[in-house]
Amino acid sequence: MLDVQALRFGYNGQDVVNIENFQLRPRESMAVIGPSGCGKTTFLHLLAGLLKPSSGTIRVLDNDITAMSQAELDRFRGQHIGMVFQRLFLMPALTVRQNIELAQQMARRSRDASRVDSLLEQLGLAGFGQQKPRKLSQGQAQRVAIARALVHAPALVLADEPTSALDDERADDALTLLKDSAEASGASLLVVTHDQRVRGKLDLEFEMEPLK
Amino acid sequence: MTWLRLALANLTLSPLTTLVNVLLMGLGTASIVLLLLAGVQLTETMSRDAKGVDLVLGAQGSPVQLILSAVYHADVPPGNIKLADAERWADDSRVSAAVPVSLGDSFRGFRIVGTTHQYAELYNADLASGKMWDESMEAVVGAAIAESGALALGSTFAGAHGLVEGGHSHDEQLYSVVGVLAPTGSVVDRLVLTSLESVWELHGQEAHAHEDHEDDHEGEHDAHEDEHDAHEDDHENKHDAHEEEHEGHEEHDAHEHEAHEDEHESHADEHADHEDGHEDEHEAHEDEHEPHEDEHEGHEDEHVGHEDEHGDDEEHRDHEHAEDADEHDHDSDVAYREDIEVTAMLMSYATPMAATTLPLEINAEGSLQAAAPAMEIARILQLVGVGMTALGAFAWVLVVTAALSIFAALYGSLRARRGELAMLRCLGATRYELLIYLIVEGFLMTIFGVSLGVIVGHIVMELVGLWLADTRGISMTGWTWVADEALLIIGLFCVGVVSAIIPAIQAYRTDVATALVEG
Numbered sequence: 084m085l086d087v088q089a090l091r092f093g094y095n096g097q098d099v100v101n102i103e104n105f106q107l108r109p110r111e112s113m114a115v116i117g118p119s120g121c122g123k124t125t126f127l128h129l130l131a132g133l134l135k136p137s138s139g140t141i142r143v144l145d146n147d148i149t150a151m152s153q154a155e156l157d158r159f160r161g162q163h164i165g166m167v168f169q170r171l172f173l174m175p176a177l178t179v180r181q182n183i184e185l186a187q188q189m190a191r192r193s194r195d196a197s198r199v200d201s202l203l204e205q206l207g208l209a210g211f212g213q214q215k216p217r218k219l220s221q222g223q224a225q226r227v228a229i230a231r232a233l234v235h236a237p238a239l240v241l242a243d244e245p246t247s248a249l250d251d252e253r254a255d256d257a258l259t260l261l262k263d264s265a266e267a268s269g270a271s272l273l274v275v276t277h278d279q280r281v282r283g284k285l286d287l288e289f290e291m292e293p294l295k
Numbered sequence: 296m297t298w299l300r301l302a303l304a305n306l307t308l309s310p311l312t313t314l315v316n317v318l319l320m321g322l323g324t325a326s327i328v329l330l331l332l333a334g335v336q337l338t339e340t341m342s343r344d345a346k347g348v349d350l351v352l353g354a355q356g357s358p359v360q361l362i363l364s365a366v367y368h369a370d371v372p373p374g375n376i377k378l379a380d381a382e383r384w385a386d387d388s389r390v391s392a393a394v395p396v397s398l399g400d401s402f403r404g405f406r407i408v409g410t411t412h413q414y415a416e417l418y419n420a421d422l423a424s425g426k427m428w429d430e431s432m433e434a435v436v437g438a439a440i441a442e443s444g445a446l447a448l449g450s451t452f453a454g455a456h457g458l459v460e461g462g463h464s465h466d467e468q469l470y471s472v473v474g475v476l477a478p479t480g481s482v483v484d485r486l487v488l489t490s491l492e493s494v495w496e497l498h499g500q501e502a503h504a505h506e507d508h509e510d511d512h513e514g515e516h517d518a519h520e521d522e523h524d525a526h527e528d529d530h531e532n533k534h535d536a537h538e539e540e541h542e543g544h545e546e547h548d549a550h551e552h553e554a555h556e557d558e559h560e561s562h563a564d565e566h567a568d569h570e571d572g573h574e575d576e577h578e579a580h581e582d583e584h585e586p587h588e589d590e591h592e593g594h595e596d597e598h599v600g601h602e603d604e605h606g607d608d609e610e611h612r613d614h615e616h617a618e619d620a621d622e623h624d625h626d627s628d629v630a631y632r633e634d635i636e637v638t639a640m641l642m643s644y645a646t647p648m649a650a651t652t653l654p655l656e657i658n659a660e661g662s663l664q665a666a667a668p669a670m671e672i673a674r675i676l677q678l679v680g681v682g683m684t685a686l687g688a689f690a691w692v693l694v695v696t697a698a699l700s701i702f703a704a705l706y707g708s709l710r711a712r713r714g715e716l717a718m719l720r721c722l723g724a725t726r727y728e729l730l731i732y733l734i735v736e737g738f739l740m741t742i743f744g745v746s747l748g749v750i751v752g753h754i755v756m757e758l759v760g761l762w763l764a765d766t767r768g769i770s771m772t773g774w775t776w777v778a779d780e781a782l783l784i785i786g787l788f789c790v791g792v793v794s795a796i797i798p799a800i801q802a803y804r805t806d807v808a809t810a811l812v813e814g
Contacts, residue, residue: 128808131721154725161723168811172718176304188297189723231722243811 084109084271085130085239090139092122092129098294100126100136105289109238112262112272114281117291123275126291127241130273131164132156144238161190165232165270167261169244171224173216173231179203180212183230190235202230205264222253229261233268240265242274246281258284298728302736312704317744319700320787323693324748325755327783330687332756335777338676340769341367344482345668347392347417350654352381353639358666359674365396365639366668368406368482371458372398372638376663381640384657384665389649392417395637397494400454400465405440407454407470407487409494409637415476417641418483424448425474431496434470434489438478439764446472446487454487454497465497480770495635694787698794701740705733705798716802717810730803737795738788745787749780 087105091098099122107113117123128134130141132148141148144163151159165186173182183199203209206226216224225245232240245261246254258274258281265272274281282288306313345366353361356373363370378395385393394417397409408414412427415435425448428435436446446452451469456462470489478484644650650667657665709716716729724732757773764770 124812125808128811133721133807133811154727157720157723157725160721166721168718170714172714172811174301174304174715174718176308177301181300181304185297185301186722189719191723 084111084144085273086140086142087130088140088142090126090129090141091137092125092134093137098137100129101294102126102139107239107271107273107287109271110266110269111287112265112285113274113287113289114285115273115275115289115291116277116279116281118277118293121291121293123277123291124243127243127273127275130239131166131241132160158191162192162235163238165235165237165240167225167228167232167240167242167245169247171216171228173224173227175216178213178215179208179219179227182216182227183234186231186234190237192235195234198234198236199230202234202264205267206230206260221249222256225249225257226260229257229264233264233270236268237270240270240272242272244276244278245274246276246278251280254278254280255284298732298735299739302732302739305736306739309704309708313740316697316701316704316740317747319693319697320741320744320791321747321751323690323695323697324745324783324787325752326690326693326748327687328749328752328780329756329759330683330690331777331779331783332752332773332775333759333771334683335779336760336771336775337679337769338672340481340771341672341676343480345672346481347643348641348668349644349650350390350642350657351639351666351668352376352384352642352657352663353666355662355664358664359671361639361664361666362668362671363675364398365641366482368398368408368486373664375636375638376640378635378637378640380663381637384653384663385640385642387653389645389653390642391645392643394641395491396639396641397491397636398638399458400456400494400497401458401460401462402452402454402470402487403445404460405436405445405485405487406458407434407489407494409489409491411491414488414641415483418479418481420476420479420481420483423475423477425472428473428488428490428493431490431492432468432470433473434487434493435474435476436472436488437476437484437486439484440487441475442478448472448475468497484770491637694790697744698741698790701737701791701794702797704740705737705795706801709798709801713805713810713813716805717807720805720807721811726803726805729805730799733799733802734792734795737798738791741788741791741794745784745791749784 085105085107087102090100090102090105092100115123115126125134129136130143132141132151136149139149143159146159148156148159174185177185180199180203183202184194187194187199199212200209203212206229208223208226208230211219211223211227216227219227232242240261242261246257249257261274262272262285272285274285345362348366351361351365353365353372354374354376360370360373364372375397381393381395384390392413394411394413396414398406400407415421415427420437422435423438423441425435440446441448449472451471453464453466453469455464470487470493476483476488644653654665654667657663719729719732720726753773755773756771760771760773
């Protein structure tokens with residue numbers, strides 16, 4: 084499902100990411116844990132095809148994304164990868180439902196209202212479909228972001244610090260929700276975080292250390 | 296569709312900014328549309344009113360004034376000319392048609408034109424009801440006058456002296472409306488047409504009414520006499536200036552003026568070579584009778600008798616004069632003399648070649664002025680054009696301001712939207728789609744502004760048109776399209792795209808990884 088070999092990325096000859104071997108199987112969930120500045124966000128961006136590695140290969144669903152053009156990467160990412168960030172980046176002009184549908188449209192999937200409905204239901208957002216994001220609580224807004232990351236049934240969900248801004252209880256809820264939803268939709272989940280509370284919550288853990 | 300919806304939704308996010316941009320663009324567009332519509336229609340109206348009139352013969356003075364008064368009925372005439380002089384040119388082989396007009400009176404601001412039936416034909420004005428005039432003091436009115444309710448078939452009215460409301464009224468003799476013309480969209484719609492005789496008849500009387508004044512001004516009169524020719528233009532201008540203020544005096548001045556002209560004419564005639572011996576004799580008679588003319592009513596009969604003697608002369612004149620003769624049999628109070636005057640003679644060329652020679656010949660002779668409407672229209676439009684250009688430039692300043700404002704709004708929002716744009720990339724949008732997205736957003740404001748402007752421009756044009764029709768008799772409408780509008784709209788859309796292009800390129804260049812981290 085995800086297979087990384089001899090991945091290197093750096094600026095001005097200084098490596099930021101150097102990972103020899105990394106795999107994730109379908110429906111598995113993994114936490115990549117490391118301190119700030121260890122290059123874990125860069126690693127996530129590389130996996131999403133938002134950055135080009137200096138060397139090495141990244142295979143997602145047996146496609147070598149490092150060989151893809153910019154436009155091909157955009158398409159591939161839209162169709163097969165869902166992303167959740169600490170900051171949610173919901174479109175303020177669109178309603179909750181439109182925000183979720185946007186991911187379907189960008190992935191060139193036909194609009195699937197029942198899929199949106201069931202996600203809203205599952206994430207406790209039923210009845211909020213017509214609301215604008217700024218009317219929602221932080222927790223509700225994050226659940227909208229999770230729904231948006233899953234609505235087009237991606238094979239891989241990448242989450243960057245989804246819990247860092249939340250208190251213990253909410254962090255636990257958010258992580259459980261993310262894991263359960265990804266499982267329910269058949270996606271692998273990779274969470275990148277420095278938040279130690281994530282330890283022990285997901286199937287696998289991968290430690291990253293800053294490169295000297 | 297997705298992008299259009301997203302762009303539309305974004306515009307509602309900051310409604311005030313969007314509103315200001317749309318209004319600015321709308322204001323600029325409306326101004327340009329208004330100028331375009333007005334410019335084209337003004338040219339069209341002026342050309343339509345001058346259709347069939349290649350050359351206007353009139354008194355010397357400003358050619359623009361002559362054309363404005365004789366063709367457009369928008370100014371006071373520069374003075375009168377002797378019909379006999381004008382007809383010498385009307386008989387020229389290069390002239391296919393010549394229509395005399397006699398101006399000076401009006402009814403409730405509608406001008407009364409003494410002319411021949413040919414005048415209506417010139418504008419293809421058919422009768423909507425009634426008949427054309429046969430008798431003196433019968434009038435045919437234009438469609439707009441009938442529509443305004445001022446006059447209808449069968450009404451009688453008194454012509455007022457002068458071309459604006461409030462002049463001395465010729466209550467002694469009333470016109471009766473015998474016909475109403477169908478609408479033509481030209482100046483005829485707002486004119487009262489009548490025979491030349493009607494106007495002469497009233498003015499003959501008018502001269503007597505002012506008899507006493509004439510004596511009072513005799514001295515002044517003499518003093519002016521010598522200067523008359525040299526200062527013709529000055530005189531003309533002063534004359535105009537006084538005209539608006541002293542309607543009563545105007546008549547009076549005009550008559551004095553005419554008297555001078557007559558004298559000059561007769562001197563000129565003495566020196567001039569005449570092919571027609573008859574005419575010489577004729578002029579001589581005129582001179583003889585001149586001094587009596589304005590003084591005693593009793594002498595009128597003498598003149599009439601004199602006219603009869605010259606019955607033979609009348610025969611080689613056109614049809615109208617035969618009518619004059621008939622008319623005069625019916626009404627012996629009116630003097631028909633060889634020095635009868637008209638304001639101008641509208642002429643059509645028999646051949647286009649006439650345009651190169653005829654006006655020059657007429658003007659070279661000196662006593663008359665020949666002015667070509669086409670040339671004077673061009674001159675007027677050139678003058679109006681300066682104002683139009685200035686207004687147009689101002690309107691384009693508004694458009695450019697609108698474009699800058701749209702640019703500023705988009706560019707300013709980019710910083711706040713960097714994360715949003717990066718998220719769209721994460722969701723699968725390509726860089727090109729972000730480029731299009733921003734252009735669409737800017738373009739939407741332009742489209743709304745331009746649409747608003749086009750609609751408002753046409754509505755305002757229509758309102759101005761209604762006002763002009765009511766007050767100036769100029770027919771303009773907002774319910775029309777001009778070809779340049781299509782060009783304008785395309786041009787404005789280009790402006791809209793240009794205003795969005797820099798923000799769009801910024802969006803295209805968004806570094807997703809950085810934007811996601813920094814927001």
